[in-house]
Amino acid sequence: MNESIQLQLEKAPNRKAYLSTIALILLALLVWSVYGVNLSGFDQRGTQIASNIIRGIINPDLDFLFNLTSAGVPYLLFETMAIAFLGTIFGSFLAIPISFLMSPSVVSAPVAYVTRLIVIFIRTIPSLVYGLMFIRVSGPGPYAGVLTMSLTSIGMISRLYVDVIENLDRGVLEAMTSMGCTTFEKIRYGILPQLFSSFLSTTIYRYDMNLRDASILGLVGAGGIGAPLIFAMNSYRWSEVGSILIGLVVLILIVELFSNRLRSRLVKG
Amino acid sequence: MIEFKQVNKTYPNGVTALKNINLSIEQGEFVAIIGLSGAGKSTLIRCINRMHDINDGELNVNGVNVSKLRGKQIRAFRRKVGMIFQSFNLVTRTSVLNNVLISAVPDLAWWRKLLGLFPEQHKVDALEALDKVGILDKAYNRVDQLSGGQQQRVALARTLAQNPDIILADEPVASLDPVTAKVVMDDFKRINKETNMSILLNIHHVELALEYADRVVGIRKGEIVFDGKATDVTQKELDMIYGSPENVPSMDDPEEADV
Amino acid sequence: MKLTWYDKVFKPKTYTLSNGKEVKQRASRTPIVLVVVLLVTIISFEVTGVDLSLLRTRGHQFFVILLAMFPPNADFFSSIWGPLFDTIQMSLLGSILGAVLAIPLALLSSSNIIRNVFINGLFKFFLSVLRTLPTIVMALIATFLFGLGTMAGTVAIFLFTLSYIGKLMYEHIENVDMGAFEAHESMGLTKVEAFRYAIVPEILPTYLSVSLYAFEGNIRHASILGYVGAGGVGLLLDERLSWRDYPSVGMVLLTLMLVVFVIERISEYFRMKLT
Numbered sequence: 001m002n003e004s005i006q007l008q009l010e011k012a013p014n015r016k017a018y019l020s021t022i023a024l025i026l027l028a029l030l031v032w033s034v035y036g037v038n039l040s041g042f043d044q045r046g047t048q049i050a051s052n053i054i055r056g057i058i059n060p061d062l063d064f065l066f067n068l069t070s071a072g073v074p075y076l077l078f079e080t081m082a083i084a085f086l087g088t089i090f091g092s093f094l095a096i097p098i099s100f101l102m103s104p105s106v107v108s109a110p111v112a113y114v115t116r117l118i119v120i121f122i123r124t125i126p127s128l129v130y131g132l133m134f135i136r137v138s139g140p141g142p143y144a145g146v147l148t149m150s151l152t153s154i155g156m157i158s159r160l161y162v163d164v165i166e167n168l169d170r171g172v173l174e175a176m177t178s179m180g181c182t183t184f185e186k187i188r189y190g191i192l193p194q195l196f197s198s199f200l201s202t203t204i205y206r207y208d209m210n211l212r213d214a215s216i217l218g219l220v221g222a223g224g225i226g227a228p229l230i231f232a233m234n235s236y237r238w239s240e241v242g243s244i245l246i247g248l249v250v251l252i253l254i255v256e257l258f259s260n261r262l263r264s265r266l267v268k269g
Numbered sequence: 270m271i272e273f274k275q276v277n278k279t280y281p282n283g284v285t286a287l288k289n290i291n292l293s294i295e296q297g298e299f300v301a302i303i304g305l306s307g308a309g310k311s312t313l314i315r316c317i318n319r320m321h322d323i324n325d326g327e328l329n330v331n332g333v334n335v336s337k338l339r340g341k342q343i344r345a346f347r348r349k350v351g352m353i354f355q356s357f358n359l360v361t362r363t364s365v366l367n368n369v370l371i372s373a374v375p376d377l378a379w380w381r382k383l384l385g386l387f388p389e390q391h392k393v394d395a396l397e398a399l400d401k402v403g404i405l406d407k408a409y410n411r412v413d414q415l416s417g418g419q420q421q422r423v424a425l426a427r428t429l430a431q432n433p434d435i436i437l438a439d440e441p442v443a444s445l446d447p448v449t450a451k452v453v454m455d456d457f458k459r460i461n462k463e464t465n466m467s468i469l470l471n472i473h474h475v476e477l478a479l480e481y482a483d484r485v486v487g488i489r490k491g492e493i494v495f496d497g498k499a500t501d502v503t504q505k506e507l508d509m510i511y512g513s514p515e516n517v518p519s520m521d522d523p524e525e526a527d528v
Numbered sequence: 529m530k531l532t533w534y535d536k537v538f539k540p541k542t543y544t545l546s547n548g549k550e551v552k553q554r555a556s557r558t559p560i561v562l563v564v565v566l567l568v569t570i571i572s573f574e575v576t577g578v579d580l581s582l583l584r585t586r587g588h589q590f591f592v593i594l595l596a597m598f599p600p601n602a603d604f605f606s607s608i609w610g611p612l613f614d615t616i617q618m619s620l621l622g623s624i625l626g627a628v629l630a631i632p633l634a635l636l637s638s639s640n641i642i643r644n645v646f647i648n649g650l651f652k653f654f655l656s657v658l659r660t661l662p663t664i665v666m667a668l669i670a671t672f673l674f675g676l677g678t679m680a681g682t683v684a685i686f687l688f689t690l691s692y693i694g695k696l697m698y699e700h701i702e703n704v705d706m707g708a709f710e711a712h713e714s715m716g717l718t719k720v721e722a723f724r725y726a727i728v729p730e731i732l733p734t735y736l737s738v739s740l741y742a743f744e745g746n747i748r749h750a751s752i753l754g755y756v757g758a759g760g761v762g763l764l765l766d767e768r769l770s771w772r773d774y775p776s777v778g779m780v781l782l783t784l785m786l787v788v789f790v791i792e793r794i795s796e797y798f799r800m801k802l803t
Binding site for chain 3: 030036046053079081083085089121123125126127128132134138146147212213215219229233248256
């Protein structure tokens, strides 16, 4: 064989050891976790309940599903939407200053790092713990839900905002410098138009997620459709469970459809 | 009139970009600056509107000593010098008209600036600038829906709306396909003839440079090695500018170091 | 210019250029959007009973529990690590199973791999519906089916991961450039071989990175599943919170934060290597 070819062949990166180590670790982790989880199949009771849930979904409580008073599914969903909406609005406004403080291209590296740590701190506390804390402020009900959503949205929104800020097109700013624009003018006409639609798109995306998350706040009494769902399940009223699940799935699918359309219009113009 | 007198420029990292530049360009000239990547073409152009500072020598633009300008004066001076970039440098997420209107921003009252409310006259001016480069019908489209050639014409309209005396263009057609490049060069030529604006452009396409420019300036390693009529440029001059024949860059090499 | 109903209500403005040309500018949509957003906000305030002045007068109450967590009860750590491992094991198993099963589902949903609109639509719909259900609701249902414990949590995480990775992957697969696939087929490779050498290298890095990201998120999700009895550290949180043993809650949260931080760093490191 030609010598230079031989040399080049030997240069081929040898990743076998690396890859097999990772595969081995992964396998060990899998075995460890299988060992840790109490695997249990359906027992008699489980099968019974599964069929009950399916029967509930096929045969929902129609009165409950279409009851327009404040005790019916439509109102509960409406309340969940309102909680998610306000939570998203507050969260996205709070995220604006935080995201600037998190961007290494805006503030110095230590400031950005400290802000990042604080955000990780905020993000790791489970929403239900916030729910309990806020219930002390506002009493149980949707208000506590809104406050919780505002805080839990910050983490993800600010992270996505930072991506937008870091990816700003600086060419526009160069062009505006060459046109004799001041710093204020550059921010107002060069940066804001770039940020606005991306920020809005992120916010709409987060609304989708918040709507899903808002349905769990009921667990601690912070409003929304979660509480009625748990009550219905705990008292084995499966047709009510069916009504709530149908309502929730349909609502979230519709909202997702709309928000996807809105966001692609924002991106494509 | 642009006058370089013994201009030198060295970057903080020690790279000498311009050496003993003496150059004088009359109002209304169409000048192409050619040379290898890194020869100092971009630097030369950017010194004219003070995007870069010169180290010594004197640079006068329309009787103003550019190095002496400070803060506000620089901004006022730049209003009369338009600039076009290889990458267009537009706000892609807003309409064509809004981009052109940016040229009017420095002249607005502060509250209009804040709210983005432009007087009707400015809008008409912006639309007329778009009409001059033939994309009036795209006024309300978003920039990211336009082709590269159209985007460069938006940038040109933005500069025209500024009504400058001089247009500096840094590789204006390097990102465009040959046909679109010609269309944009035609725009430059027409504007040069109709409005008597001076046009200075850096360009890699030697053929385009010779076809459109009246005067060609060749730069090599920061020095002017050729300055004359486009019709006088032969293979001999090109060898001088680009070094040996093997070094002539391919005609549409889009890469240009920013030095 | 196509006129919509909006342009018929709010007439476009006309500008005349000096050369006589006329340009029509549509009335801006911004005012109506602002009005709608404002209205929705007002209605939401009404429905949720949000009263911002309450934040000023009672806002400090928020910090009561938070401050009570300090100093965290370090002795409690010995009771934490058991449930914490449960949480990690639940998320690991759920994530791995979900990630593996997501592959066939994503392939079945991709119109450029399985050329059957009906099958694509069916699986896409299945993934969307699965995605709509919040993890904790799935966990709740799972506790009814499998009884209280880690199994229910694992199932919930498995289903969530499945839907999440499945959706992201079919979107990615559908956007893969099929040129290389075509080229390989033209060289005489079979469809399966062409898939292996053209599509797999394109989607593998994304798949691994998305899976890691899902695992990161799952650790955080898993910590609340205990609330509905689906095992793990959430069980402990729920118990201590109801006993108002806040220093222990503080310790749980602190440990959780450290674990999440470490796992995120590791996962971020590998994701950076992948892209």
